[in-house]
Amino acid sequence: MQVGLIGLGKMGLNIGKNLIDHEHQVVAYDLNAEAVQEMEKYGAKGTNKLNELFESLEKPRVLWVMVPHSAVDSVIGEITPLLEQGDIVIDAGNSHYKESIRRYHQLREIGVSFMDAGTSGGMEGARNGANYMVGGDQEAWAITEPIFRDTAVEKGYIFTGKAGGGHFLKMVHNGIEYGMMASIGEGFEILEKSEFDYDYEKVASVWNNGSVIRSWLMELTEHAFSQDAKLDSIQGIMHSSGEGKWTLETALDLQTATPVIAMSLLSRYRSTEQDTFTGKVVAALRNEFGGHAVDKK
Numbered sequence: 001m002q003v004g005l006i007g008l009g010k011m012g013l014n015i016g017k018n019l020i021d022h023e024h025q026v027v028a029y030d031l032n033a034e035a036v037q038e039m040e041k042y043g044a045k046g047t048n049k050l051n052e053l054f055e056s057l058e059k060p061r062v063l064w065v066m067v068p069h070s071a072v073d074s075v076i077g078e079i080t081p082l083l084e085q086g087d088i089v090i091d092a093g094n095s096h097y098k099e100s101i102r103r104y105h106q107l108r109e110i111g112v113s114f115m116d117a118g119t120s121g122g123m124e125g126a127r128n129g130a131n132y133m134v135g136g137d138q139e140a141w142a143i144t145e146p147i148f149r150d151t152a153v154e155k156g157y158i159f160t161g162k163a164g165g166g167h168f169l170k171m172v173h174n175g176i177e178y179g180m181m182a183s184i185g186e187g188f189e190i191l192e193k194s195e196f197d198y199d200y201e202k203v204a205s206v207w208n209n210g211s212v213i214r215s216w217l218m219e220l221t222e223h224a225f226s227q228d229a230k231l232d233s234i235q236g237i238m239h240s241s242g243e244g245k246w247t248l249e250t251a252l253d254l255q256t257a258t259p260v261i262a263m264s265l266l267s268r269y270r271s272t273e274q275d276t277f278t279g280k281v282v283a284a285l286r287n288e289f290g291g292h293a294v295d296k297k
């Protein structure tokens with residue numbers, strides 16, 4: 001089928017190529033000329049004009065939006081005057097599910113269907129077989145299922161119904177991702193501080209063969225250590241894009257105890273600071289009441 005792809009970043013380009021590999025026609029839009037050219041070379045029709053994108057697509061149009069969550073509203077704002085009744089807008093990025101519910105209702109008012117599609121599997125998945133968690137209308141799903149099925153790994157997609165359900169599921173998935181990664185990281189830190197001299201690539205490899213914790217994350221761990229045996233070239237600063245925070249906020253709203261996800265998020269925040277004011281205050285107080293030593297600057 002024909003897909004209008006908006007956003008040719010790392011994920012968008014890979015999804016576009018994946019769609020073309022599966023005999024779908026891609027009309028690709030981005031302001032970045034290089035990305036448009038790359039997509040054209042791969043067989044897409046490319047443009048940097050939204051009206052051209054819309055004119056090139058058969059109706060009802062299927063628009064796959066692959067942009068950072070902070071840009072989704074501005075994209076929707078730009079395409080709204082061009083959208084027509086029956087068109088389908090898919091947000092395949094990592095948006096907050098409440099925003100997706102709002103956007104669903106906003107577009108429904110003009111007869112446009114909005115689908116919230118959480119996409120997992122990273123760049124490699126986007127290129128060769130992704131994983132999708134999709135919410136939205138059944139009618140829109142009936143039309144769009146082939147593009148999800150074809151670009152996903154086998155059994156790698158789910159339609160959750162009800163708007164917001166796709167991005168909610170992806171949010172929780174990412175909360176789990178935070179906890180799992182933190183646990184892997186902490187395990188290796190204990191190894192690093194121990195009296196034993198382990199080869200971490202080999203450790204990750206052996207854990208990937210038959211052990212309970214074998215996983216794609218452990219495979220990636222093995223790969224990372226194969227590139228840099230002790231990760232000496234990078235700093236232990238863990239950035240985050242928001243999904244872990246949303247998971248924790250949602251858990252709190254639902255009065256659900258999620259200590260692992262909470263701590264993994266907080267340890268990411270902590271990792272971005274060299275020193276903390278909390279630490280200074282506690283050190284000062286220990287010194288105040290007990291005369292305990294402080295480390296001077």
Ligand SMILES: O=C(O)[C@H](O)[C@@H](O)[C@H](O)[C@H](O)COP(=O)(O)O
Pocket residue numbers: 094119120121122174177239240241242243244
């Ligand atoms: O399932 C996935 O493929 C990943 O979760 C993907 O969506 C992305 O890597 C995260 O958004 C990174 O999230 P943080 O920046 O919050 O770690």
